Amino acid sequence: MHEMSIAESIVEIIRETLGEDENRRLVSVTVEVGELTAVVPESLEFCFNAIIETTPYRGAKIHIRNVPLTGRCQECGEEFHIEKYAFVCPKCGSTRVQVLGGQELKVSELEVDENGTGDHR
């Protein structure tokens, strides 16, 4: 289960972004997880919730945005949702499909409270 390792990387990005600034309390982190990433959102949430409690950002929530797998046909230009991981254009049958979305694995934003009180630390 690599979701724990991914959750640790998320915490590292939070740490690098916020530092140890006592006046900013992390409320939530939003991450984008593409359909083609072999990451199980429920597992990631579970792991994140477990390790965030061991950090100064205790109590922060994780919001996971699932990004569907979409592609554009290089032959006819059709844009479509890639169903069942078949990289085939539904309109012309071409296999020359450029992936538009669905491979993301990134931290998109952090929500913080300025002058947060110390109850979370």
Added chain:
Amino acid sequence: MGQVITVERQILKKNDDIAAENREFFRQAGVFVFNLLSSPGSGKTSLLEKTLEKLHDKYRIAVIEGDVQTDLDARRISRFNVPAVQIVTKGGCHLEANLIQNAVENIDVKALDLLVIENVGNLVCPSNYDLGEHMKIVVVSTTEGDDKPLKYPKMFRVSDVMVVNKIDLLPYVEFDMDTIRKNALSINPNLTIFETSCRTGEGIDRWVDWLSGKIEQFRS
């Protein structure tokens, strides 16, 4: 009162950066590197043994063995007198680029033609981690079912080669070669496919010939 900070950072960027360093290091050393992947028991180590049998006299080869607990695979390889570095992940389900960077410190990479990284047996987690290899080679055996690509699409999407192993068992199992080809190619039309039996040796020559071609191509 909540303030939103836009971050937009790739979660695995650190790994990917180290992988890029590894790749450049391998390029300068003129060594072809592949990452060997499969579920447990598909025959990764057997395929490696067959490969070493054919190539260890011809090319300078080393192996990095990723294993969750033991050094059993490294011991199987050691009889060919090729350097083998063991990475025991202690429960970790995949190798990461920094583990490879550390492991190659113990290998004279410049003196090599081929470096094989045998990943932990797992079709899920290793698919997200670039190690700096030139190719990912996924092994799937006929006893596992021809629907494997559909169940683990990411792995088959990121792989360059699929080796279907244990073809000597085809008469005894519910496994259709055309179906797995169709399933795998719909996910990744660029996949190169080999069919092998490490027990009878069928298909091994074709695989080894192809691999030799790659080694020559990367040799400096």
